[in-house]
Amino acid sequence: MRMSELSGRSGVPIPTIRFYLREGMLAAGELTSPNQGSYDESHVRRLKLIRALIDIGGLSVAGARAVLDHLDSGDDGDGPGELATLGVVQFALTARRDPTADEAVRTATEMVEQLLERHGWQVCGANPARDSLVDVVAVLSRLGQHDVLGLLDGYARAAQELAEREVRLVQDRQAIEDRAEGVVMVSVLGDALLAALRRLAQENLIAARLAPGRDVALTAPH
Amino acid sequence: MRMSELSGRSGVPIPTIRFYLREGMLAAGELTSPNQGSYDESHVRRLKLIRALIDIGGLSVAGARAVLDHLDSGDDGDGPGELATLGVVQFALTARRDPTADEAVRTATEMVEQLLERHGWQVCGANPARDSLVDVVAVLSRLGQHDVLGLLDGYARAAQELAEREVRLVQDRQAIEDRAEGVVMVSVLGDALLAALRRLAQENLIAARLAPGRDVALTAPH
Numbered sequence: 294m295r296m297s298e299l300s301g302r303s304g305v306p307i308p309t310i311r312f313y314l315r316e317g318m319l320a321a322g323e324l325t326s327p328n329q330g331s332y333d334e335s336h337v338r339r340l341k342l343i344r345a346l347i348d349i350g351g352l353s354v355a356g357a358r359a360v361l362d363h364l365d366s367g368d369d370g371d372g373p374g375e376l377a378t379l380g381v382v383q384f385a386l387t388a389r390r391d392p393t394a395d396e397a398v399r400t401a402t403e404m405v406e407q408l409l410e411r412h413g414w415q416v417c418g419a420n421p422a423r424d425s426l427v428d429v430v431a432v433l434s435r436l437g438q439h440d441v442l443g444l445l446d447g448y449a450r451a452a453q454e455l456a457e458r459e460v461r462l463v464q465d466r467q468a469i470e471d472r473a474e475g476v477v478m479v480s481v482l483g484d485a486l487l488a489a490l491r492r493l494a495q496e497n498l499i500a501a502r503l504a505p506g507r508d509v510a511l512t513a514p515h
Numbered sequence: 516m517r518m519s520e521l522s523g524r525s526g527v528p529i530p531t532i533r534f535y536l537r538e539g540m541l542a543a544g545e546l547t548s549p550n551q552g553s554y555d556e557s558h559v560r561r562l563k564l565i566r567a568l569i570d571i572g573g574l575s576v577a578g579a580r581a582v583l584d585h586l587d588s589g590d591d592g593d594g595p596g597e598l599a600t601l602g603v604v605q606f607a608l609t610a611r612r613d614p615t616a617d618e619a620v621r622t623a624t625e626m627v628e629q630l631l632e633r634h635g636w637q638v639c640g641a642n643p644a645r646d647s648l649v650d651v652v653a654v655l656s657r658l659g660q661h662d663v664l665g666l667l668d669g670y671a672r673a674a675q676e677l678a679e680r681e682v683r684l685v686q687d688r689q690a691i692e693d694r695a696e697g698v699v700m701v702s703v704l705g706d707a708l709l710a711a712l713r714r715l716a717q718e719n720l721i722a723a724r725l726a727p728g729r730d731v732a733l734t735a736p737h
Contacts, residue, residue, distance in 0.1 A: 338658070345654045351573070375721050383714050414719040422714035429707045432567045433700070436560070440684050441700050447680050448705075449712050451673045456716035458669050460724050462662050478655070478663045480717065483670075485651045487713075488706050490671050492605050492644030494678035495702065497636040499597050502682050 296322075299332040303340035310340065318343055318358050350481035356385030360481075364473055375463055378476040384421055386481065401430035404442075412449050459483065518544075521554045525562035532562065540565055540580050572703035578607030582703075586695055597685055600698040606643055608703065623652035626664075634671050681705065 299322075300307045313319040319339055322330025346357040363381040405427050409416060416423060433441050459479040466472045522529045535541040541561055544552025568579040585603040627649050631638060638645060655663050681701040688694045 341654070341657050345658060349651055349654055379717060379721055383718070386714070409715070414715055415722060416715045416718045420715065420718055422711045422718075425707065426711035426715065429571055429704055429711065432563070432571055433704060435563050436567065436700075438697075438700050438704075440687070441697070441704065444677075444680055444684065444701070444705070445708065445712075447677065448709050449716070451677055452709065452712040452716040453720075455666075455670065455673055455713060456720045458666055459717065460720045462666065463721075464724070465662070475660075475663070476721075478658075478660050479666070480714070482651055482655060482660075482663065483666070484710050484713070485647065486667065487670050487674065487709065489644045489648035489651065490667075490674040491677065491706070491709075492608070492702070493631070493636055493638045493642065493648065494671070494674040495601060495681065496605070496638045496642055496644075498675075498678045498682045499601055499685075499698075500637060502686070 294332050296330065296332065299336055299340070302337045303344075305340045305344060313340070313343060316354070316358060318361055346477075346481060349485050350386075351485075352385055352481065359385050360477055364470070364477065375472055375476050378473045379480065382477055382480045386421075386484075395431075397431040397434045398427060401427045401434060404430055404445075408445060408449060411446070412453065455483075455487070516554050518552065518554065521558055521562070524559045525566075527562045527566060535562070535565060538576070538580060540583055568699075568703055571707050572608075573707075574607055574703065581607050582699055586692065586699065597694055597698050600695045601702065604699055604702045608643075608706075617653075619653040619656045620649060623649045623656060626652055626667075630667060630671060633668070634675065677705075677709070 294302070296307055296310065299305075300310060303310075305313075310319065314321060319336060322332040322336065325331045343357055343361070346352045346360060347354065352360065360381055363378060405423065430442065430445075433439075462479065463472050463475040466475050516524070518529055518532065521527075522532060525532075527535075532541065536543060541558060544554040544558065547553045565579055565583070568574045568582060569576065574582065582603055585600060627645065652664065652667075655661075684701065685694050685697040688697050
């Protein structure tokens with residue numbers, strides 16, 4: 294198919310497709326004339342994957358490119374395949390780091406160490422999620438939200454249960470490349486799924502518990 | 516304290532503080548001379564809250580302003596206070612919407628309806644999280660990730676359990692303004708907490724299950 298059809302099928306505007314081609318995130322089409330390429334289903338699928346990572350997963354273009362490069366390389370790196378994929382994804386997802394290193398950060402670092410120990414989690418010091426967790430814990434301490442910090446263990450247990458299902462899903466996939474893509478999906482799109490479901494569960498419960506019997510609904514702010 | 520000390524205490528650069536003052540997100544200081552204001556602890560705290568919403572929660576400046584306006588107004592709106600706060604927060608957090616309305620979106624809309632019914636969740640049609648969920652489900656269908664969609668009910672049960680703890684936390688707070696702030700904290704910073712804990716749980720399990728006995732660690736992509 295031509296570029297215009299590729300754009301129509303994928304929902305991605307032509308200038309954006311050209312950008313992805315230049316950046317090497319999308320393979321060049323087969324040349325049918327000096328200025329025209331021919332594209333196939335693999336291009337449609339790749340464009341949908343790029344948009345999922347960026348629009349739904351919130352990755353930067355550079356982050357999405359790092360994840361795609363890894364998926365394309367088929368390279369296992371030093372460790373086993375899934376762990377290498379997880380590393381690429383987690384570094385691509387890294388939150389901005391709060392630069393204030395104060396007493397709250399030191400206390401938060403210790404709280405996170407203890408939490409990891411309580412749950413028996415072995416995670417390396419380089420995992421950017423550890424810094425993200427320290428940052429959120431420090432912010433909550435600085436804002437005096439100690440009851441919110443009391444939710445940490447419950448959140449950790451939920452994260453553990455979900456991770457068990459996710460790892461089983463990855464292990465059940467046969468092809469190496471499908472397993473790598475599975476790691477990307479449950480990491481990036483799993484976040485989006487869980488965030489949306491949390492909001493819906495919150496609305497349901499807040500409406501039911503705090504206003505039982507009243508006909509209330511969530512409304513857009515005026 | 517002066518502006519320079521406020522900047523040092525909060526870690527927010529002076530030009531950014533000036534921006535928040537102009538935008539009305541931070542109350543003006545008490546004037547000590549025509550060009551100089553005096554600030555107190557409430558200003559330090561407010562700046563930390565603004566940065567938490569933007570840096571950790573990922574809200575836009577406009578989104579953060581809407582949340583702060585609501586917290587400042589003390590206005591309950593039409594419904595009970597917590598539901599009004601949740602509405603403001605959820606609309607501020609709205610993900611960008613994938614504009615492609617195709618067969619996958621129609622199927623996803625139906626899947627989400629059925630999921631809500633299975634879990635007995637009453638949520639209004641205007642909740643932007645419903646659209647976000649439909650979008651992610653549609654993207655996963657288009658990418659053929661049907662096993663990931665099989666995780667939906669497990670995610671929903673986890674979301675329900677967490678929401679129950681969160682609502683109890685809000686109910687246990689006495690002052691109306693603390694309850695509203697509690698809704699903001701568990702919605703915005705709860706997402707960040709859970710995302711970080713998910714990544715740590717994933718690393719721990721992937722390292723243990725897929726490479727038992729091997730001394731492996733998550734590494735930054737080369």
